[in-house]
Structures are given as structure tokens and as C-alpha cells.
Amino acid sequence: MSRSLSRRYADWIASHSKLVVLAVLALTVLVAAGATVGETGSAGVGEFQVDTEETWRHAADCKFRYSPALGDAFALGTAVHVDGTLLVGADDDFDAITDVPVVRFRADGA
Secondary structure, three states, X not given: OOHHXXXXXXXXXXXXXXXXXXXXXXHHHHHHHHXXXXXXXOOOOOOOOOOHHHHHHHHHHHHHHHOOOHHHHHHHHHHHHOOOOEEXXXXXXXXXXXXXXXXXXXOOOO
């Protein structure tokens, strides 16, 4: 790389550091999810069918115990039902959750 090209590249990285950190963090979470949940060659993230009758029971239990928003309760209930990990943002809505694996994919609010 020429000196000026490498300098421009370094300047771009510095000016877009939050974007770069977020991209690396998101990729790390996806790779970790694949290593933890998925089978060989699978990222562990994707579309799959879930029994809504069972999920609803878990969601109702989470709603009763933690009082999250209904959508958050359903996300928690789905994670319980599929024995999975819930990926969440930086909000503190999931701080009290101790019995469902929760992974934050960012530390700062959007």
C-alpha cells in the first residue's frame, strides 16, 4: 500500500470507528452463536418453525415474572422454548433476566 493510500484508509477507519466496531461486534456475535447453537457449517442464525402454543406459555411465564413488554416476553419465551440465546441491544430491559441466556450485541444505545 502506498503511504497516501494507507493514510486515507487509516483516516477512514478513525472517522468511522463506531461503525467498524459495531460491524466487528455483530460478526463476532453471529460467529459465537453459530459455534454455540448451530451445527458444523451453520451460523446458528436463521429461520425455523416454532410451536406457538408452547412458546406462548413460556412468554406468559416471562411476562408474569419480569413484566417486560409483550414482544420482549415473546422473544424470551421463544428463547426458552428452543433452548436458545436471546440477542438484545444495549437497553436495560433484560438486566433482571437470569434464567434465560441473554447476549448483548452492543454496549451503547442506538
